[in-house]
Amino acid sequence: MHQCNCENPLLPTIVEVVDIKDETSDVKSFYVKSEEGVPFNVMPGQLAMVSLIPVGEGMFSVSWQEEQEYLQFAIKRVGLMTDELHKIEVGQKIGVRGPYGNGFPVEDCQGKDMLFIAGGIGLAPLRSFIKYCFKHREDYGKIQILYGSRSYDDLCFKDELFEKWPQEKDTEVYVTIDNAEEGWDGHVGFVPSYLEELNPNPAGKIAVTCGPPIMIKFVLQALEKMGYSDEQVITTLEMRMKCGIGKCGRCNIGSQYICLDGPVFNLAQLRELPPEW
Amino acid sequence: MQILNKNKLKAALNKLAETADVFVPAARGENSGFYSWKTFDQEKDELMLEALNVYLPPKNVLFPQTERMYSFQEEGSGVVIKESFEDSSPTVIFGARACDVAAIDCFDDVFLTRGYEDTFYKSRRDNTTIIANACYQPGPNCFCASMGVNPTDPATADIIIRDTGEDYVWEARTEKGTALTQKIADLLENKEVKIPELQAFSKNVEYDGVAAKLKGMFEHPIWDKLSEACQTCGICTYVCPSCYCFDIQVKSFGEEGYRFRCYDSCMYREYSQMAGGHNPREDAKERFRNRFLHKLEFFQERYGKPLCVGCGRCIVACPAGISITEIIKEIKEA
Numbered sequence: 001m002h003q004c005n006c007e008n009p010l011l012p013t014i015v016e017v018v019d020i021k022d023e024t025s026d027v028k029s030f031y032v033k034s035e036e037g038v039p040f041n042v043m044p045g046q047l048a049m050v051s052l053i054p055v056g057e058g059m060f061s062v063s064w065q066e067e068q069e070y071l072q073f074a075i076k077r078v079g080l081m082t083d084e085l086h087k088i089e090v091g092q093k094i095g096v097r098g099p100y101g102n103g104f105p106v107e108d109c110q111g112k113d114m115l116f117i118a119g120g121i122g123l124a125p126l127r128s129f130i131k132y133c134f135k136h137r138e139d140y141g142k143i144q145i146l147y148g149s150r151s152y153d154d155l156c157f158k159d160e161l162f163e164k165w166p167q168e169k170d171t172e173v174y175v176t177i178d179n180a181e182e183g184w185d186g187h188v189g190f191v192p193s194y195l196e197e198l199n200p201n202p203a204g205k206i207a208v209t210c211g212p213p214i215m216i217k218f219v220l221q222a223l224e225k226m227g228y229s230d231e232q233v234i235t236t237l238e239m240r241m242k243c244g245i246g247k248c249g250r251c252n253i254g255s256q257y258i259c260l261d262g263p264v265f266n267l268a269q270l271r272e273l274p275p276e277w
Numbered sequence: 278m279q280i281l282n283k284n285k286l287k288a289a290l291n292k293l294a295e296t297a298d299v300f301v302p303a304a305r306g307e308n309s310g311f312y313s314w315k316t317f318d319q320e321k322d323e324l325m326l327e328a329l330n331v332y333l334p335p336k337n338v339l340f341p342q343t344e345r346m347y348s349f350q351e352e353g354s355g356v357v358i359k360e361s362f363e364d365s366s367p368t369v370i371f372g373a374r375a376c377d378v379a380a381i382d383c384f385d386d387v388f389l390t391r392g393y394e395d396t397f398y399k400s401r402r403d404n405t406t407i408i409a410n411a412c413y414q415p416g417p418n419c420f421c422a423s424m425g426v427n428p429t430d431p432a433t434a435d436i437i438i439r440d441t442g443e444d445y446v447w448e449a450r451t452e453k454g455t456a457l458t459q460k461i462a463d464l465l466e467n468k469e470v471k472i473p474e475l476q477a478f479s480k481n482v483e484y485d486g487v488a489a490k491l492k493g494m495f496e497h498p499i500w501d502k503l504s505e506a507c508q509t510c511g512i513c514t515y516v517c518p519s520c521y522c523f524d525i526q527v528k529s530f531g532e533e534g535y536r537f538r539c540y541d542s543c544m545y546r547e548y549s550q551m552a553g554g555h556n557p558r559e560d561a562k563e564r565f566r567n568r569f570l571h572k573l574e575f576f577q578e579r580y581g582k583p584l585c586v587g588c589g590r591c592i593v594a595c596p597a598g599i600s601i602t603e604i605i606k607e608i609k610e611a
């Protein structure tokens with residue numbers, strides 16, 4: 001899994017931004033392509049370092065690899081580097097290096113019903129797994145997606161959420177926003193409480209969650225209450241990263257490096273680590 | 278056995294410096310560390326082959342404080358990577374102590390194993406020959422033996438020299454060491470000399486069982502007490518031969534620039550500060566705890582040895598008087 005496809009793993013490959021799409025007022029999707037197609041192959045949940053070469057680098061989950069066509073990154077504007085990234089235009093050349101980390105256990109989940117629970121930009125990493133399930137639809141059972149954001153505008157991937165995914169076979173999509181607003185007739189409330197309302201049966205199911213730390217905390221509590229075992233619950237962690245290859249030190253939780261041994265862990269593995277996640 | 282008479286030491290260093298950059302332990306002004314023989318000032322600098330230890334370790338030789346990684350050039354909306362700076366110039370570290378050699382072993386574990394090789398490190402490492410100076414009279418802050426290091430026999434050194442008073446016993450251990458030895462062959466003599474005996478350590482600490490014990494001590498109140506005096510200045514990480522955390526930054530001027538890496542410290546808030554605002558190690562205590570757990574527990578779990586080689590430098594340097602041996606003792610007693 002931790003194989004590098006370049007001689008120097010810290011050297012980026014130059015790619016072209018071939019499309020940019022506004023997801024929300026502060027999230028944009030960047031579609032990148034190298035001369036050969038994609039700079040490297042990525043498994044769902046793996047990370048890549050995106051480098052606005054003269055400005056800075058940032059580690060992001062790859063939200064989708066479309067065959068040998070492009071890599072997609074959904075990136076929220078949260079600081080200096082992402083501010084600059086949001087200003088670029090189609091045609092800009094940027095650097096990417098990776099893929100890093102373990103990714104989701106797509107094979108171990110085969111034959112299982114899948115429950116995806118995401119908040120805000122936390123849908124970006126889960127989306128690669130969700131789309132992977134749809135692409136290999138016969139390998140997975142029922143698919144349930146529960147997603148929430150602060151407001152309607154803050155919901156990412158709206159066309160998939162409201163148009164495409166609900167039409168997939170044996171799939172249920174539940175969307176909620178934190179506060180009521182005009183024009184919204186869907187569910188209102190936080191993700192963990194909606195989860196408790198829906199009360200999905202744990203039998204034969206794997207729950208995959210990602211979102212703000214506070215949401216994850218309450219989602220994990222809710223799942224435990226509903227009877228999910230620690231092995232049935234998977235999450236993907238975020239830490240500050242610089243190298244991506246387990247060398248620079250900073251992304252550790254206990255003896256594990258999130259960039260290399262993670263970012264995906266099940267709850268049983270997480271409970272072995274110091275509570276710094 | 279082969280020996281190098283001390284009167285021929287400078288001649289040997291000059292000879293070695295003809296084909297490599299040779300770093301020697303030396304005092305320079307208020308500071309001491311490993312400096313290039315090329316820049317060694319015969320009037321002002323002072324060789325410190327007896328010192329235990331020089332203030333700074335030789336880690337800058339293999340892992341410079343700042344190191345260029347690659348340069349780039351912008352062209353409109355395009356950008357090209359111009360050059361990557363793997364440094365393969367022949368280098369010698371002369372007179373490293375066993376603790377510093379053991380720290381290089383730790384670096385090898387980090388930079389060369391577990392899935393990825395760091396090519397910047399590897400290139401320097403492959404082209405560096407280590408001449409270790411065996412220790413027989415431990416210094417006041419030395420406790421390497423307590424940390425599993427053998428002061429008289431640094432296992433991965435290419436050459437070991439042993440100070441007998443008038444001479445150095447010169448023993449090549451590896452191919453690299455033999456090759457280097459040939460360059461100064463005419464300065465060596467064959468002579469039987471008595472090898473000194475290792476004297477007792479004045480500082481000792483019981484590390485056995487500490488890693489296992491720490492596993493259950495993450496939330497222990499002891500961390501509040503131990504970290505109270507820490508000013509998170511990061512000097513301990515800077516002087517430590519085995520601390521390797523680095524940052525990656527960029528320098529741009531006009532249309533060109535370069536990306537470089539530089540030492541970072543887990544003692545700094547920014548180290549784990551995320552762009553979105555969250556910081557898993559916001560407080561001094563959390564950072565302090567992570568540093569000592571990394572040294573005494575996490576590294577042991579991952580690489581099978583502690584990330585402290587007992588050189589004593591952090592004990593000397595810490596403005597708050599914090600001592601890793603005292604910390605180990607308190608953990609044992611807690």
Ligand code: SF4
Nearest residue numbers: 507508510511513595
């Ligand atoms: S040198 Fe001392 S005060 Fe400074 S960060 Fe290290 S332990 Fe804290």
Ligand code: SF4
Nearest residue numbers: 517585586588589591
């Ligand atoms: S922690 Fe202190 S004593 Fe241990 S190797 Fe580092 S500087 Fe030396």
Ligand code: FES
Nearest residue numbers: 242244248249259
């Ligand atoms: S990002 Fe450098 S160790 Fe994980």
